Amino acid sequence: MRIDVVSIFPDYLSPLQLSLVGKARDAGLLDLRVHDLRDWTTDRHRTVDDTPVGGGAGMVMRPDVWASALDDVLQDGAHLLIPTPSGEPLTQRNAEALATESQLVVACGRYEGIDARVAEHYRARGVRVTEFSIGDYVLNGGEVAALVVVEAVGRLLPGVVGNPHSLVEESHGAAGLLEYPVYTKPPAWAGLEVPEVLMSGHHARIERWRRDQALARTAARRPDMLAALDVGTLDKHDLATLADLGWRVVDGALTRD
């Protein structure tokens, strides 16, 4: 896969040389190229922004400079990704789909964002364009979102994760619950014990304990995920655990008491 990232702060993307994504690059699975948008400016001051039409705070990135850059970088069949606070949430499902693409181009805006006609223009030309957000908080630009999407996609490329079993486990575990807590040695540390059941060697009891932990964590931290859960994936013991946590099935969906 080829990924191009275009930004006025290309140095912000230097973490991509490291660790997991760096391994994908070294292995030749990922051709990652970072570009400076200002290389496509033509004026003496290398201007990339202008005032918002209709008024308002801040500056907006000019469509002409962006189109010069994107016309050069986009290959046939590319998927253009535009981070924006008003985008659709980036999910593991999106990352899995993006991992099958031949080229991703991430257009990192700054200021108040990129002139909306850029997305419109490339859609009209038949380019797949996704405006996405990494969460409900406001960043200063798209660079951190580019790091996030490159890491999320990069680790899914065949041959990148050291242990392919962990990816299989992920697609199962992604059955709509948060993960159970994990422990390593020593069995006692800082006055805290590893839960007894994990040392029992009793596989069925361990599985049940982990499932209950996942249910309790999800109830406490992500009640939205419980409410959206397919109740058909829950067994009798799950429902008993959830009842103890104050959740029951009403009209085929989990509801808080």
Ligand code: JEE
């Ligand atoms: C791309 C510029 C900064 C700040 C206006 C009005 C928006 C843009 N999850 C995410 N949070 N933030 C981004 C993101 C931020 C960006 C750009 C992505 C380009 N900025 C910027 C403020 C505003 N605000 C009030 O509502 C919130 C616009 C992002 C992602 N992905």
